Amino acid sequence: MSLFDVLGSKPRLRIIQELTTEPRYVSELAERVGMDGKSAVHHLNVLEEAGIVDSYRTSRRKYYRLRRTVEFSASPPPSRSFCLYTGDTIEPTETETETLSAN
Template sequence: MVMSVDADMLKVLADPLRMRIAQLLAREALCVCHLVEETGAKQTNLSNHLKVLREAGLVDTEPCGRFLYYRLKADVVGSLAASLGRLAEAAAQTASSDRKRPCS
């Protein structure tokens, strides 16, 4: 069984503010002004984190008048979750068996 978990994606989400942004965007599309209100972070700090999330492919943008709304990409998060699920399943199978590699 080949398991692949996107380590770079995990690094992106490991930052507490980026994870908080992802959690907020999972509920609704928000612009930076909403994220400032919700997180208390500075606009420039949020913009930098949103850039990282966009470059990682986790967030889409949608222009709305003079504002730019951000939305979490469910398919990307779902793919990461599925990868982690397969990893957990493999670990559970190993834990329930006495499978171990012999030392030489």
């Protein structure tokens, strides 16, 4: 699936928007974007396969967070520029690193 296909979904864009503030677990994320858990998991899997989000566990909860910076810009003539940029991987926070090490 192309990056355009991944980002062309309104539910996935809402998920990305929610994850810009902080990592969230599936049921919390599903509630915040207004979808059922099964749909949220599907969209999160697509985002994870595209390398936009990743996940980590704390006890029984699986949290998702943004992994990449995604930037899109387009401008009309005369410059006629079009750019879809994905940035480097964001390093886990110290707390997330400790959690990942413990698992």
